[in-house]
Amino acid sequence: MPPQRALGVAVVGTGKMGADHVRRLHDVISGAQVTAVVDIEAERAKTLADAIDGCTAYTDAAAAMAAHDVDAVLIASPGPAHEAALREALGRDLPVLCEKPLTPDSASALRVLEAEQRLGHRRIQVGFMRRYDPEYMKLKRLLDGGELGRALMVHHRHRNLAMPPWFTEEMLISDSVAHEVDATRWLLDQEITAVTVHKPAPSSYAPAGMRDPQFVLFETRSGALVDVEIFGHCGYGYQVHAEAVCERGTVRIGDEHGPRLSADGRWGGRITPDYVERFEDAYDREIQSWVDATRRGGTTGPSTWDGYAAAAVCEAGVLSQREGRRVEIDLIDRPSLYG
Structure with missing residues (x-):
């Protein structure tokens, strides 16, 4: 693709996340244009495509990827559909940004990883957007800098x-805690070796049959312990915090820093309602970084290996959740393609 031409992107999946990425690529990101949108619901795809000059609606991802004006693919469809779309893109040697999860389980993630290795170069970036959040980036720099010493514990x-009505208890791990899995691996630069899920008494606001909240404990290769409180129905807003406890100090991120109002004998601020607003800047940075790297002919960000490792940890987490026991994680040796 000539560097002066905008990157033609096909967005596969136009639900809440996919539609937001269509808006982002069209209105916010430089160097790219949405040339195709794909959804099994034809009218939804057509409505989005009709609002963008030069954009075509499809119901089949393979047909969109075969179009002459598609240079790259952004996959935002449900996780079970990812493997087929990823392998189609790899077969065409198209750059991909795939929203997490890479795939819903380690076996399918491994098949994608093996297909990319046969291609001989990286083409996939996985959408773990917290790596692009300014607060998480600052925490990463502090931990890498060494002034706080070794990280002993992390609290998430x-x-x-x-959660939406179709959200299951297993998805508390596979779709929500998946972010903490990647954040932990990235922040500490090491693999998670075991996971244990504990279930306190459920909230009265939890859906029938769902134990919510839950408490997840990771063990890492260096012996650090990492805990995650996942609360799917807290009832008051969307909050993500992390605190690293190190040998010579602690550092915490995620505290609200918006306007603080004092009036009518009260003080307080606003809590963001969902992830789209809380991590809007991170999503913008992530997509811009992907577009820039792709136009240079490269690949950046979380890799297929990161997607596979996260799938393996989440799979172990769901098993622990189901059986109430500690589950060890056994990854394959990391291929040289992923450094």
């Missing part, structure tokens, strides 16, 4: 106002 809190 991940709270949602509520």
Whole structure:
């Protein structure tokens, strides 16, 4: 693709996340244009495509990827559909940004990883957007800098106002704690070796049959312990916090820093309602970084290996959640393609 031409992107999946990425690519990101949108619901795809000059609606991802004006693919469809789309893109040697999860389980993630290795170069970036959040980036720099010493523990809190009605208990791990899995691996630069899920008494606001909140404990290769509070129906807003406890100090991120109002004998501020607003800047940075790297002919950000490792940890987490026991994680040796 000539560097002066905008990157033609096909967005596969136009639900809440996909539609937001269509808006982002069209209105915010430089160097790219949405040339195709794909959704099994034809009318939804057509409505989005009709609002963008030069954009075509498809119901089949392979047909969109074969179009002459598609240079790259952004996958935002449900996780079970990712493997087929990823392998189609790799077969065409198209750059991909795939929203997490890479795939829903380690076996399918491994098949994608092996397909990319056969290609001989990286083409996939996985959408773990917290790596692009300014607060997480600052925490990473502090930990890498060494002035706080070795990280001994990390505390994560991940709270949602509520989950959609189709959200299952297993998805508390595979779709929500997946972010803390990647954040932990990235922040500490090491693999997670075991996971244990504990279930306190459920909130009265939890859906029938769901134990919510839950408490997840990771063990890492160096012996650090990492806990995650996942609360899917906290009822008051969306909050994500992390605190690293190190040998010579602690550092915490995620505290609200918006306007503080004092009036009518009260003081307080606003809590963001969902992840789209809380991590809007991170999503913008992530997509711009992907577009820039792709136009240079490269690949950046979380790799297929990161997607596979996260899938393996989440798979172990769901098993622990189901059986109430500690589960060890056994990854394959990391291929040289992923450094």
